[in-house]
Amino acid sequence: MIVDILYPHRCPLCDEVLFPGQKICDECAPEVKLMREPVCKKCGKSITDERREFCIDCGRKKHSYCQGKAVFVYEGKIKNSMYRFKYANKREYAAFYAEEAAFLYKDWVREKQIEAILPVPMYFWKKRRRGYNQAEVFAEHLGRKLNVPVDKKLVKRIRNTVPQKELNDVQRKSNLKNAFQLASDIVEYRQVLLVDDIYTTGSTIDEIAGVLSGAGVKNIYYICISIGSGY
Numbered sequence: 532m533i534v535d536i537l538y539p540h541r542c543p544l545c546d547e548v549l550f551p552g553q554k555i556c557d558e559c560a561p562e563v564k565l566m567r568e569p570v571c572k573k574c575g576k577s578i579t580d581e582r583r584e585f586c587i588d589c590g591r592k593k594h595s596y597c598q599g600k601a602v603f604v605y606e607g608k609i610k611n612s613m614y615r616f617k618y619a620n621k622r623e624y625a626a627f628y629a630e631e632a633a634f635l636y637k638d639w640v641r642e643k644q645i646e647a648i649l650p651v652p653m654y655f656w657k658k659r660r661r662g663y664n665q666a667e668v669f670a671e672h673l674g675r676k677l678n679v680p681v682d683k684k685l686v687k688r689i690r691n692t693v694p695q696k697e698l699n700d701v702q703r704k705s706n707l708k709n710a711f712q713l714a715s716d717i718v719e720y721r722q723v724l725l726v727d728d729i730y731t732t733g734s735t736i737d738e739i740a741g742v743l744s745g746a747g748v749k750n751i752y753y754i755c756i757s758i759g760s761g762y
Contacts, residue, residue, distance in 0.1 A: 562608050566600070575600045595737040595738075596752065604760070605757040613756065616628075625669045637676075637677060643752055646723060649683075650666035650727070651727040652686050666727050673726060686713060686739055711742050715746070722749065723743065725751060729755060730753075
């Protein structure tokens with residue numbers, strides 16, 4: 532098709548042009564590291580000891596969400612892929628991320644009886660400056676793959692915050708305090724799935740989960756595109 536010639540599909544890891552029918556180039560295919568066991572049974576980070584149930588972070592602090600899953604290990608080419616997806620307008624990568632997420636967790640989502648997918652919101656002027664919220668883009672693709680509705684309006688970010696990667700654990704929690712608000716005081720959902728691009732300590736997910744719990748949501752789960760190691 533003429534569109535494919537003018538706007539060819541590109542590898543979501545290296546951004547090289549793909550041959551028709553490819554979803555990832557031959558060179559990058561062996562480097563895709565999907566999340567596999569053993570993983571932390573709470574946050575989904577990879578751990579090295581199969582005898583342990585939780586990673587170091589989850590072993591020392593309580594989370595507000597029920598359980599989380601990740602698609603990729605945050606290392607190698609996936610780190611560059613995530614950067615381009617987030618900052619270089621490579622929104623088309625979300626289709627690949629969502630396909631892999633559905634492959635790994637479709638049954639898990641069905642088992643948890645998820646009623647809606649909620650993307651982690653971005654502060655309005657930041658979204659306007661960037662042009663999109665990468666979590667929303669991923670959520671839309673994932674919703675179509677899983678046949679689950681996406682609610683982009685329920686959770687709002689009402690306060691701008693410092694990037695979490697620049698802060699320690701204590702500062703992260705304080706940074707996000709009162710940063711999120713719901714569009715309704717009472718939420719009809721009972722099981723929801725939050726989605727985001729990268730999970731580090733879980734402070735953002737915890738803060739939103741706390742707000743949702745306060746509005747009557749019973750079970751909050753999440754899927755992120757990539758996550759680090761939990762040791």
